[in-house]
Amino acid sequence: LPARDVVYDTGQPPVVPARSGPIRLAVSRSRPPEFVTALAEKLDAVLVPMGSAGVKGMAVVTGEADAYVHAGGQFEWDSAAPVVVARAAGLHTSRIDGSPLEYNREDPKLPDLVIAHPDVAEEVLAAIGTLQQG
Template sequence: MSSFTAPPTAEVLADDHLLAAWLADAAGKRLLEVRTEGLEGKALKDAGDRAAHDLLVQLLAAYRPDDAVLSEEGKDDKARLQADRVWIVDPLDGTREFSEPPRADWAVHVALWTRTGPDAGDLSAGAVAQPALAGAVEPSTFHTGAAPQVPPRTSDRIRIAVSRSRPPAFVEALAAELDAELVPMGSAGVKMISVVRDLTDAYVHAGGQYEWDSAAPVAVARAAGLFTSRVDGSPLRYNQDDVYLPDVIVCRPELADRILAFIEKNGTGA
């Protein structure tokens, strides 16, 4: 367990939103520790993936022992399909950026899917930690218990978050259609949370992701009042038998119709 991780308070244990944030914080702090261990390249990537996964699994076993877990770094236990509560986690989203200190555009995703209750069959809580934003110890974490309400757009020009290495051609065409600028950045979660943070106005992706890539940031984005869907406008569904969930839109509500209309007319090429 990370030396920074104190046991959760009774208030945190009683609230799934706060627990998701606490878990993401804990994994983020552990990842910051790993970054100080003198590793580089693939060794650093592998150590980060392993350390954050092991910690999250350990903490969930301790504090939510009856819940199922779906993790990018773990074996997919299909018993989750009959479970009432499933934690969907990406222990380290943006492994490449994590391995390039001092880059900050990587994240920890922790989301909860529930079968019953107000959010039956959907995400009910989520948190995204961006540990390197806040310095050496304290991660900056965005969560559904206190999601920021996105203010009116502060940029005169629409901003679309894209991969810093391989922006898809259809997004470049979309940007031309909307007279938008492309804003390169790292992990998928960082891109989605950038809309929550009013650093960008939209993130549109097609061509390959899994449930853990989007669950937590989508939960936070929804809580913040943003529009979320697949690129055809259909709902994003989680805790499915096939965890491949290749496309997503997260954007300001006023942009959704224009983005969906463009994709319906032109496709994504995926």
Template sequence: MSGLTDAALAADIAEAAGQVLLAVREELLDSGAEDQRAIAKAGDQRAQDFIAERLAAERPQDAVLSEEAKDDLSRLDAARVWIIDPLDGTKEFSQGRHDWAVHVALWEDGELAAGAVALPGIGQTLRSDDPPAVPAREDDSAPLRFAISRSHPSELITAVIEESGGGSVAMGSAGFKVCAVVRGEADAYVHAGGQFEWDSAAPIAVARAAGLFASRLDGSPMRYNQRDVYLPDLIVCRPADADRVRAAVDAATARA
């Protein structure tokens, strides 16, 4: 065991798994692989194996919830549960893009206790124990920039942008979008229509540590290590923008 704190371990594992993924992708592309689904599957599996092995060695008593592993629900009786997405953004990864991520979070006694999001494509890892300072907006009344899906923006986010008079910044994975708000590349991320706990746990841990507002669309808290891991919607933004974003979400929802 390394003796790392939980947050430091999350960051170390996420960053190392990101390097594993970069190596896997380079290896497959160099060998002439063209099937994007096969590249994504190989990356998912290799990262899952790496993370599972590290957690088993470093925190053998803890439970694990991962997108790429069977959930036997024993975690519901555990005080500490690692929530993992070995590869968030398989499409972006397999296409050779940069906007994908690795998520490693720890849930402890009812709350997210630590988290890290590796962004290997840009060589950065965001962590809850040392979050970056969210860049200040020059004009708090300026139109908001919403992080949206490059390939399939939802009807809701399109309506939210219209209601708020804002603009959009297109990008890939969920974790990358949350981190875009943390990093100041976007002002808000609103999602509805399908995510699971592993899609948001680590990004939300980092966002909260950085002082951002995070909630469900209806304003209720994000809750993790639930029996049903479906957690389909979220809002992430600066606290000063939360009322504007919530109002736009409410108006857009009423239109639907």
């Protein structure tokens, strides 16, 4: 988080704070996707607008948000570092269907991802599943 003059790493992973209250979803401040807006409605969650993928991923690590769900596609390099730090800190990381994230593939596009506090990960994934079923 260069704007905050903070660097997170896996050598001494951050301690994720306990969560309480309604689920808070990190979302793009300039273009919140319909998918996440519908997810927030399904979860009765609060949208927390913020900047880049890295900022949103680290917001879950720092407790500013409880989950970051991205379903619009991005490149591996947009999420690789935030995901590894989130994993080291004990957070849930996966694709939106719950399958593992895979990096270093021939095609560097990553279609979707979830970074979530372990207390809400199952609930978030279940809500995503019901939205996908229509």
